[in-house]
Amino acid sequence: MTSQEIIALVKQRNPNEPEFLQAAEEVILSVWPVLERNPEFVKLRLLERMLEPERMITFRVTWLDDKNNVQVNRGYRVQMSSAIGPYKGGLRFHPSVNPSVLKFLAFEQIFKNALTGIPMGGGKGGSDFDPKGKSDAEVMKFCQAFMGELARHINHRLDVPAGDIGVGGREIGYLFGAYKKIKNEFTGVLTGKGIGWGGSLIRTEATGYGLIYFAEHMLQEKKDSIKGKTCLVSGSGNVAQYAIEKIIHLGGKVVTASDSNGFIYDAAGITQEKLEFLKDLKNNRRGRIKEYADTFKCEYQTLDANQNQNPIWNIKADCAFPCATQNEVHEKDARNLIKNGVKLLAEGANMPTTIDAINILIENGVMYAPGKASNAGGVATSGLEMTQNYMGSSWTSEEVDAKLHVIMKDIHQACLDAAKVYGKPGNYLVGANIAGFLKVAKAMQAQGVI
Numbered sequence: 336m337t338s339q340e341i342i343a344l345v346k347q348r349n350p351n352e353p354e355f356l357q358a359a360e361e362v363i364l365s366v367w368p369v370l371e372r373n374p375e376f377v378k379l380r381l382l383e384r385m386l387e388p389e390r391m392i393t394f395r396v397t398w399l400d401d402k403n404n405v406q407v408n409r410g411y412r413v414q415m416s417s418a419i420g421p422y423k424g425g426l427r428f429h430p431s432v433n434p435s436v437l438k439f440l441a442f443e444q445i446f447k448n449a450l451t452g453i454p455m456g457g458g459k460g461g462s463d464f465d466p467k468g469k470s471d472a473e474v475m476k477f478c479q480a481f482m483g484e485l486a487r488h489i490n491h492r493l494d495v496p497a498g499d500i501g502v503g504g505r506e507i508g509y510l511f512g513a514y515k516k517i518k519n520e521f522t523g524v525l526t527g528k529g530i531g532w533g534g535s536l537i538r539t540e541a542t543g544y545g546l547i548y549f550a551e552h553m554l555q556e557k558k559d560s561i562k563g564k565t566c567l568v569s570g571s572g573n574v575a576q577y578a579i580e581k582i583i584h585l586g587g588k589v590v591t592a593s594d595s596n597g598f599i600y601d602a603a604g605i606t607q608e609k610l611e612f613l614k615d616l617k618n619n620r621r622g623r624i625k626e627y628a629d630t631f632k633c634e635y636q637t638l639d640a641n642q643n644q645n646p647i648w649n650i651k652a653d654c655a656f657p658c659a660t661q662n663e664v665h666e667k668d669a670r671n672l673i674k675n676g677v678k679l680l681a682e683g684a685n686m687p688t689t690i691d692a693i694n695i696l697i698e699n700g701v702m703y704a705p706g707k708a709s710n711a712g713g714v715a716t717s718g719l720e721m722t723q724n725y726m727g728s729s730w731t732s733e734e735v736d737a738k739l740h741v742i743m744k745d746i747h748q749a750c751l752d753a754a755k756v757y758g759k760p761g762n763y764l765v766g767a768n769i770a771g772f773l774k775v776a777k778a779m780q781a782q783g784v785i
Contacts, residue, residue, distance in 0.1 A: 589604060669695040
């Protein structure tokens with residue numbers, strides 16, 4: 336079989352799943368040189384097996400809203416690969432959730448988790464439930480109903496979900512409480528828990544901090560650093576907030592942030608004081624980012640979700656960090672980034688850059704880091720939380736942050752090493768895919784045809 340024949344087979348088996356097909360094609364093309372050098376991997380059809388979920392669970396979630404009206408949502412869990420450890424990946428609550436989105440996320444998670452060096456397989460789950468505009472009581476009732484079904488499919492040694500879009504500390508708390516009551520046991524079945532009940536310090540900050548640690552290593556390869564750099568960040572949730580914070584800590588300047596309605600351009604830069612306002616706005620008051628622009632008298636622009644370009648990427652800067660959602664950087668955006676002087680793009684979100692945009696960035700010498708490498712700090716620290724739960728201990732912030740530093744440095748080096756061995760020096764996309772693939776493929780080979 337050729338790479339194109341495998342791509343055609345995946346398209347035939349997964350019609351109407353554009354997100355999954357996009358993720359699959361990227362990996363297939365990246366790892367094909369590995370298969371050419373290792374014919375035993377081809378014989379065992381390891382890549383085709385990775386492209387099929389080990390298990391895909393779909394279920395109904397029925398709950399009562401505050402007016403005692405019956406509401407019905409769909410729940411999912413995609414258990415993609417357990418070759419190197421228990422299934423690990425977040426839960427997403429958002430109207431856009433569907434099998435294609437979750438399969439792409441679970442597939443990406445296989446390689447991301449492998450890169451961390453922690454024994455975790457790949458999984459993802461969620462629901463088309465939208466927590467926006469819902470009361471705390473409604474969110475609690477939904478989470479309890481959702482866990483009522485999910486609980487039979489997860490376990491702290493089988494499948495350990497975490498948070499994702501729409502699933503923060505509040506939701507994790509409700510989900511964990513429901514699981515504990517159903518199973519009558521206290522185990523680390525979820526990560527992202529509160530500090531007082533099994534959570535890990537630095538977990539909240541980890542994805543954003545890890546993203547910037549990774550970018551700093553990329554710049555150090557060029558004898559450069561974040562210090563003095565003007566940076567574009569999209570999103571205003573957990574990843575964006577702590578990416579902004581770490582850039583500030585390292586002496587860079589962030590001039591943008593966004594939500595689903597629009598984005599702000601703060602030419603003076605987001606300071607720590609302004610960031611604290613943003614955190615309160617988004618985490619506590621659950622407001623819209625336009626309030627930031629009104630408060631600090633900076634530019635605000637609405638976003639059109641149907642456009643094939645995003646104006647946030649048409650601002651002069653040195654570095655770009657898409658931290659919102661998938662496919663937010665299109666071909667025109669890539670050209671605008673290059674035109675405006677951006678020399679580095681590292682993904683904080685999962686697959687925020689289209690394949691055409693990635694190719695344009697790489698061809699024009701922009702340092703590009705795929706999310707499976709650059710945003711792996713979150714799941715890495717989830718893995719550290721799992722380890723602490725297994726041990727029944729709790730590490731300090733300094734200990735966890737030091738481990739996160741080492742993990743991101745090791746991921747960066749693994750990407751460079753793999754890319755060099757396979758004739759693509761400096762190509763983080765190829766390096767991340769190959770390094771992750773090899774680890775999982777060797778485990779699958781050793782465990783037999785199952």
